[in-house]
Amino acid sequence: MSKRKRAPGAGAGAGATEQGRELAEMAPGTLLTVAVHTTWLLRTADSAHRTLGTVAETLRALRETAKPGGGADGLFGGAFASALLDGALSDLAGIHAIHHRAAVTYRRYAVAGGRLIPADGDGRRAPDPALVATWGRHSRDAFSHARDAKRKLRSAASIARAVEDAVQLFRSSPTGSPEWTTWTSAALRLALHAAVSAALALRALRRMRDAVALEFHGAWRVLYG
Numbered sequence: 389m390s391k392r393k394r395a396p397g398a399g400a401g402a403g404a405t406e407q408g409r410e411l412a413e414m415a416p417g418t419l420l421t422v423a424v425h426t427t428w429l430l431r432t433a434d435s436a437h438r439t440l441g442t443v444a445e446t447l448r449a450l451r452e453t454a455k456p457g458g459g460a461d462g463l464f465g466g467a468f469a470s471a472l473l474d475g476a477l478s479d480l481a482g483i484h485a486i487h488h489r490a491a492v493t494y495r496r497y498a499v500a501g502g503r504l505i506p507a508d509g510d511g512r513r514a515p516d517p518a519l520v521a522t523w524g525r526h527s528r529d530a531f532s533h534a535r536d537a538k539r540k541l542r543s544a545a546s547i548a549r550a551v552e553d554a555v556q557l558f559r560s561s562p563t564g565s566p567e568w569t570t571w572t573s574a575a576l577r578l579a580l581h582a583a584v585s586a587a588l589a590l591r592a593l594r595r596m597r598d599a600v601a602l603e604f605h606g607a608w609r610v611l612y613g
Contacts, residue, residue: 412498418490419604425483426597436472437586444579451572473545484534491527515610523606530599537592544585551578
């Protein structure tokens with residue numbers, strides 16, 4: 389008995405059903421949400437960066453004046469940079485998971501099947517290979533920048549915790565003593581290092597946001613031309 393051939397584009401993964409198209413059409417909206425949430429995440433990371441800059445300036449002034457107390461109690465202004473960076477890292481993990489699901493769904497129903505149902509439902513058309521390639525490039529860039537941002541946020545948070553530990557150590561040392569000078573200098577170096585790491589994380593997050601925005605635009609064009 390001969391086997392019947394399946395029609396081209398048949399199957400759940402072919403993007404050849406109205407339900408498949410509905411799922412594909414939802415993905416660009418989710419990508420836009422990811423870009424918006426990344427913008428909000430940038431605000432948290434920027435707050436941590438500014439906090440670390442203020443800490444460095446305060447530590448530099450303390451080292452130069454060596455006044456008892458010296459304003460050390462207000463170093464973090466009620467917001468610890470490490471907590472802000474840890475929060476940003478946690479939020480990024482959530483955003484990354486949503487982004488991944490959207491990209492997988494879009495690839496399955498709008499790209500991998502090789503056929504699209506036009507918005508008017510009249511017949512099927514193949515997605516433009518050039519548009520698909522452009523979407524794929526932006527998608528890969530977005531995930532690459534997200535991984536880079538995760539590494540840099542983790543590094544900045546770790547260094548920020550070291551800053552906070554060093555601050556506690558110089559606070560417990562007599563002002564102007566060798567120990568006080570050593571820990572104040574160490575805290576300053578670490579604060580400057582953490583600020584640079586936070587700045588690099590901000591740059592990676594901005595690149596991620598921009599790449600996701602381009603990914604959204606590319607996904608839209610694949611669907612609608």
